[in-house]
Amino acid sequence: MNSRIQSFIEAAGWPRIIIGLFLVSLFVAAPFVGVRIDTSLSDTLVRVGMNGVMVLALVPMVQSGCGLNFGLPLGIIAGLVGAVTSIEMNALGMMGFFVALLISVPLAVLLGYGYGLLLNRVKGDEMMIATYVGFSSVAVMCMAWLLLPYKSPTMIWGYGGAGLRTTISVEGFWLHILSDFLHVQIGKFFYFPTGMFLFFALMCFLMWGFLHTKTGTAMTAVGSNPEFARASGINVDRMRIVSVVLSTVLGAVGILVYQQSFGFIQLYMGPFYMAFPAVAAILLGGASVNKASMLNVVVGTFLFQGILTMTPSVINSLIQTDMSEVIRIIVSNGMILYALTRKVQVKR
Numbered sequence: 001m002n003s004r005i006q007s008f009i010e011a012a013g014w015p016r017i018i019i020g021l022f023l024v025s026l027f028v029a030a031p032f033v034g035v036r037i038d039t040s041l042s043d044t045l046v047r048v049g050m051n052g053v054m055v056l057a058l059v060p061m062v063q064s065g066c067g068l069n070f071g072l073p074l075g076i077i078a079g080l081v082g083a084v085t086s087i088e089m090n091a092l093g094m095m096g097f098f099v100a101l102l103i104s105v106p107l108a109v110l111l112g113y114g115y116g117l118l119l120n121r122v123k124g125d126e127m128m129i130a131t132y133v134g135f136s137s138v139a140v141m142c143m144a145w146l147l148l149p150y151k152s153p154t155m156i157w158g159y160g161g162a163g164l165r166t167t168i169s170v171e172g173f174w175l176h177i178l179s180d181f182l183h184v185q186i187g188k189f190f191y192f193p194t195g196m197f198l199f200f201a202l203m204c205f206l207m208w209g210f211l212h213t214k215t216g217t218a219m220t221a222v223g224s225n226p227e228f229a230r231a232s233g234i235n236v237d238r239m240r241i242v243s244v245v246l247s248t249v250l251g252a253v254g255i256l257v258y259q260q261s262f263g264f265i266q267l268y269m270g271p272f273y274m275a276f277p278a279v280a281a282i283l284l285g286g287a288s289v290n291k292a293s294m295l296n297v298v299v300g301t302f303l304f305q306g307i308l309t310m311t312p313s314v315i316n317s318l319i320q321t322d323m324s325e326v327i328r329i330i331v332s333n334g335m336i337l338y339a340l341t342r343k344v345q346v347k348r
Contacts, residue, residue, distance in 0.1 A: 013286065015338070016284065016285075016286060016299075016303070019284065019303050019307065020303060022307065023303060023306045023307050023310065026306075026307070026310040026311060026314050027040065027041070027310065029314055030310065030313070030314055033314055033317040033318045034317045035313050035314055035317050036189055038186070038187065038189045038190040039189040039190070040309065040310055040313060041190065042189065042190045042191045042192070043309050044302070044305060044306045044309045044310065045192060045193070045197075046179070046191070046193055046196075046261060047305040047308070047309055048301050048302050048305050048306075049179070049193050049196035049197050049200055049257075049261065050196070050257065050258045050261045050262060051254075051258065051277070051278070051281070051301055051305060052200040052203075052204075052254075052257075052297065052298070052301050053199075053200055053203050053250060053253055053254035053257050053258075054072065054076075054250075054251060054254035054255065054258065054274065054278045055254075055278045055281045055282050055285075055297050055300060055301045056200075056203055056204060056207060056250055056254070056294075056297050057069065057072060057075060057247050057248075057250035057251040057253075057254055057278070058072070058247065058278055058279065058282050058287075058292065059207060059211075059247075059282075059287075059292045059293075059294075059297065060207075060219070060242075060243040060244075060246040060247045060250070061126075061243050061244060061247045062223070062282070062287060062288075062289065062290060062291065062292040063211065063216075063219055063220050063223050063243065063290075063291070063292060064219045064220075064222050064223045064239055064240050064242075064243035064244075065222055065223035065224075065226060065240070065290050066119055066126045066223075066240055066243055066244060067126045067127040067130070067289055067290075068127055068130075068279045068282075068283075068289065069130060069244075069247050069251075069275065069279075070127055070130040070131040070134055070275045070276075070279065071115060071129075071130035071131070071133040071134040071137075071248075071275070072134060072247070072251045072274060072275035072278060073134040073135070073137055073138050073251075073271040073272065073274060073275060074111050074112070074115055074133060074134060074137045074248055074251070075108050075111070075112065075247065075248035075249065075250065075251020075252045075254075075255075076251050076252065076254075076255040076271040076274055077111075077137055077138070077141050077271060078104050078105075078107040078108035078111055078248065078249075078251070078252040079100070079104045079108070079251065079252035079253065079254070079255035079256050079259075080141075080255060080265060080267060080270075080271070081103065081104065081107055082099075082100040082101065082102075082103035082104030082105075082107065082252065082256065083100045083104075083170070083255075083256060083259055083265050084150060084155060084164060084168065084265060084267075085099075085100070085103050085150075086099040086100035086103065086173070086174075087152055087154060087155060087168065087170070087173055087265075088150050088151070088152045088155070090152070091173070091174075092172070092173055092174070093173075093174060093177060094174070094177055096173050096174040096177075097174040097177045097178070097256065097260060100174070100256050101253065101256060104252040104253070104256065105249055105252060105253070107252070108245075108248045108249040108251065108252035109245055109248070109249060111248055112241075112244050112245035112246070112247065112248030112249060113241060113244075113245055115133060115244050115248060116240060116241035116242075116243075116244035116245060117241065118133065119240065119244060120237045120240055120241065131275075134271075134272075134275055135272065138268075138269065138271055138272045141267075141268075142268050142269065145163065145164045145267050145268060146162075146163040146164070147163075148164070150164055154168065154169070154172075155168050164267055165267070166266070166267060166268055166270075167264050167265070167266055167267070167270075168264065168265040168267070169263060169264055169265075170259055170260060170263060170264065170265060171263060174260050175260060175263050176193075176260060176261065176263075177195075177260050178193070178195040178196045178199050178257060178260055178261070179193035179195055179196045179260065179261050180193070180195065181194060181195025181196075181198070182194040182195055182198070183195065193261065196257065196260075196261060199257060200257070203250070203253070204294045204297065204298070207250075207294065208294050210246075215239075215242065218234045218239055219239045219242060219243055221234060222234060222236050222239040222240065223290045223291070224290065224291075255271070255274075277304065277332065280300075280304055280332075280335050280338075281297075281300040281301045281303070281304040281305070282296055282297060282300045283300065284299075284300040284303050284304055284335065284338075285297060285298070285299040285300020285301070285303065286299065286300070287300070304335060307331060307335065308331060308332055308335075311331045312331070
């Protein structure tokens with residue numbers, strides 16, 4: 001029995017166990033400070049479903065040795081273009097969501113291909129360059145959102161008649177189109193977005209299946225030992241580009257899943273820092289700089305989003321003061337700092 005516990009601790013790691021115990025303690029303490037446990041669990045599950053695919057988007061680049069995809073905003077921008085174009089076309093319901101996907105995915109493939117070519121020229125500094133790519137793409141699109149010729153009155157600025165608004169509602173188009181599919185409602189406070197989790201599970205299964213194909217195995221070999229992979233006849237640069245394209249496409253899909261649940265499309269500086277919570281989540285789940293699994297994605301997303309959801313509400317109720325935003329910023333940035341520090345330690 002002791003050997004099993006010891007092996008579990010070694011496999012999970014003390015930091016992850018402590019974070020998990022802290023999250024459990026928040027759920028246990030919630031009823032005693034006036035926070036409903038069903039509402040808290042529901043909010044946590046909704047946030048996990050919202051962010052899961054964006055965390056999954058990091059797996060291909062980690063597996064191929066390209067590091068953590070801090071350039072995720074590039075894929076998110078492709079998803080945003082698909083979303084606003086779908087609304088411009090007045091596509092409603094599930095058809096509107098699929099139209100957004102059909103527009104986003106080819107654009108993400110093109111952007112990911114160019115992004116992959118760039119990363120192949122800066123081997124060894126991928127994560128630093130990826131950060132610049134993500135930030136600069138957001139800055140460029142801040143100008144583009146004002147200049148693109150969209151005309152839908154639900155999206156453009158009312159006083160100028162041109163340029164897209166900062167926040168655009170998807171209500172009336174494809175709000176909760178995945179979340180409400182086969183959803184479970186228990187009482188007034190517990191809501192489980194079954195459709196969103198089924199979609200997340202499908203994406204995880206497809207990624208798992210891809211990593212077990214010939215191409216996926218070659219990609220993993222490149223990340224584990226590029227020299228051995230090259231000697232085995234694998235085109236290292238091609239595998240890296242495939243991983244970057246796949247990561248960018250999943251980023252585009254992920255932001256659409258996020259939007260249909262959140263209810264709004266956030267443009268301009270909205271995608272600026274979206275890569276950091278995703279990176280923190282996958283590292284908290286146990287991923288390293290060159291190896292990640294579906295379990296790392298699921299566990300990390302639940303831990304990160306659970307603590308981010310529970311901590312402000314429990315502490316607010318405990319101290320009887322509304323400091324939710326301050327606490328959320330401290331907790332989220334603290335977990336990101338821990339995760340990035342852990343990444344540097346693993347790298348050394």
